[in-house]
Amino acid sequence: MVAQRELSEAEVDRVFHALATSTRRDILRRTIEQEQSVSTLASEYEMSFAAVQKHVAVLEAADLIVKRAEGRERLVRANPEMIARARALLARYEELWRSRIARLDELLAEPPASASDTTTDTTDDSRTEEGD
Numbered sequence: 001m002v003a004q005r006e007l008s009e010a011e012v013d014r015v016f017h018a019l020a021t022s023t024r025r026d027i028l029r030r031t032i033e034q035e036q037s038v039s040t041l042a043s044e045y046e047m048s049f050a051a052v053q054k055h056v057a058v059l060e061a062a063d064l065i066v067k068r069a070e071g072r073e074r075l076v077r078a079n080p081e082m083i084a085r086a087r088a089l090l091a092r093y094e095e096l097w098r099s100r101i102a103r104l105d106e107l108l109a110e111p112p113a114s115a116s117d118t119t120t121d122t123t124d125d126s127r128t129e130e131g132d
Contacts, residue, residue, distance in 0.1 A: 007089055011063070015086045018062035024055050028078055031065055035077040
């Protein structure tokens with residue numbers, strides 16, 4: 001098994017930016033299923049070819065997809081390595097938040113401290129240095 005290196009902050013920013021739009025998530029989903037030409041992808045959306053190309057460029061900049069030329073066509077396919085790295089990042093976030101929620105649950109489940117468990121300081125601090 002090949003060890004995956006951790007995503008840099010810039011890579012994380014690009015991945016989250018790329019996945020922030022439903023059209024790009026849909027393009028990624030379609031290219032996971034099978035390699036497709038940009039023109040085939042464009043035909044699936046009610047937007048211009050240029051707009052779809054821009055979405056593809058954002059996904060490519062995030063390394064979530066790979067584009068290659070075949071004749072006059074540009075074919076797009078998902079990049080499983082980067083998807084796995086992004087998934088690992090999200091799994092770490094999930095683990096972090098699950099442990100925080102578990103700790104919060106533990107704190108909320110603890111019985112409140114009773115009055116006999118706490119000690120109060122009964123010394124008289126009302127005296128001033130002049131009265132000593």
